[in-house]
Amino acid sequence: MGTVIDKKKIKEKLETEKDTLLEQLRDMGKLNPETGEWEATPEEVKFPESDQNDMADRFEDFEARSSMMKTLEPRLNNILKALKGLNRESFGRCEVCKKDIEMARLEANPAARTCKKHMEG
Template identity: 65%
Template sequence: MLDKDKIKEDLEKEKADLTDQLKEIGRFNKETDEWEAFPEEQDSPESDSNAMADRFEDFESRSSTVKVLEERLKLVEKALKDIRKESFGKCAVCGKEIEMDRLKANPAAETCKKHMNKA
């Protein structure tokens, strides 16, 4: 049997961690319902092209980190919502329990490893 209480505990911890990380580099936009990276800081007076390029890169890398964290957060939130359902942790194809390591990699997984590409 899957230990749903333990899974839920882990998911909630991960959700808090992800949210903390997101808060460090971005903010939640209530209008779009998405996280976005902080824009460039405008407190630096330097404006030569190298510095501009660096800052642009920083923003780019923050944006892609936000995207990765946000995708993971969505999976975790989906799993937290679905965990109450009877079907949680069971393969949608064969009905068997989904392997623990697969659930760890993707907490919102709906199929076992054998059927992961068939759903």
């Protein structure tokens, strides 16, 4: 018998990470229902008479949020994919060698689809 993959534990981990990511994304923007993509929301202009510096700051904030969201979104999608795949029999098996993925690796990255030997990078 090999290591039993603790799906419940992994699911909890995925759900927690999903919530954290969603919280961060909601802080910075909103999900566009038309494209299904997260978009940064521009800050509301409270002082229309604000000077050029303020405008530049606001633009930088928006840019920073946009790029932050671009890194969070694929992580969220990965987690959603992993959650979907969790109930499949093939979950926890390496896509390359079809062997069980090490539990330690799954705990560190529940969305992992390959074993340590076949992980990218």
